[in-house]
Amino acid sequence: MKKLLALLIASLVLPVHAADKLTVGATPIPQAEILEFIKPTLAKQGVELDIKVFNDYVQPNTQVEEKGLDANYFEHKPYLDDFNKGKGTHLVAVKAVHIEPFGIYSRKVKALKDLPQGATIAIPNDATNAGRALLLLDKAGVIKLKDNQNLLASVKDVVSNPKKIEFKELEAALLPRVLDQVDAAAINSNYALEAKLVPTKDALIIESGSGSPYANYLVARPDNKDSAAIKKLAAALTTPEVKKFIVEKYNGAVVPAF
Numbered sequence: 001m002k003k004l005l006a007l008l009i010a011s012l013v014l015p016v017h018a019a020d021k022l023t024v025g026a027t028p029i030p031q032a033e034i035l036e037f038i039k040p041t042l043a044k045q046g047v048e049l050d051i052k053v054f055n056d057y058v059q060p061n062t063q064v065e066e067k068g069l070d071a072n073y074f075e076h077k078p079y080l081d082d083f084n085k086g087k088g089t090h091l092v093a094v095k096a097v098h099i100e101p102f103g104i105y106s107r108k109v110k111a112l113k114d115l116p117q118g119a120t121i122a123i124p125n126d127a128t129n130a131g132r133a134l135l136l137l138d139k140a141g142v143i144k145l146k147d148n149q150n151l152l153a154s155v156k157d158v159v160s161n162p163k164k165i166e167f168k169e170l171e172a173a174l175l176p177r178v179l180d181q182v183d184a185a186a187i188n189s190n191y192a193l194e195a196k197l198v199p200t201k202d203a204l205i206i207e208s209g210s211g212s213p214y215a216n217y218l219v220a221r222p223d224n225k226d227s228a229a230i231k232k233l234a235a236a237l238t239t240p241e242v243k244k245f246i247v248e249k250y251n252g253a254v255v256p257a258f
Helices: 002-012 028-044 059-065 077-087 127-139 172-178 189-194 228-237 240-250
Strands: 020-026 047-053 071-076 092-099 103-105 120-124 158-160 166-170 184-187 215-220
Touching (some): 020 028, 028 047, 028 240, 047 228, 059 215, 077 092, 103 189, 172 184
Parallel strands (some): 020 071, 120 166, 120 184
Antiparallel strands (some): 071 215, 092 215, 103 184
């Protein structure tokens, strides 16, 4: 009788499942903000989200590769592909979430046509974002590239430079800080937003988000990309609620990619 009672009590006690924990690296704006927005949704699904904020484009990838992070959310596919090739890493794109239209900014001129002869333009020093800056300047008619479809175009590919522009290549995170020291700077929108710039208003020229190859992805490793927790994170990042949040909060400076 006692055994039967014990079995009955045991059957009435629901098992307690520990929440899955995901540690995700992200740049502050908009990625970490979007992750914070979905945190309660994931908690209801049994996933505890731990967000680690980074201000560079290297450590978030290195730490995912070394299993210090489960995933990251900060980069576009051309950058990821170039990083894997250059660093020998094995990271994989899981889900496209948003696009940050890239812009050219200046505190010295009101339009690109007003750039003086010998002007200095600061651009990112990583291959994909340098190429992105040069492609935008080619589109604006400031320079002409050998191939304006080459996402990895470099300064060496400039075949026409009527204003004799000098290019200063710096780490992407530093570009807003040198805006007063150069004639113009090509700045990723996440860093522009951190610097209180309004990309849709302050940029002299800005990319169109339509058909952009530069969507920011949730990125993981081959060993965990198909895990239940990563799938829940990917799904949570691409809901109608997140799309509405992006549209209303960033006013065109960030565009949903789904």
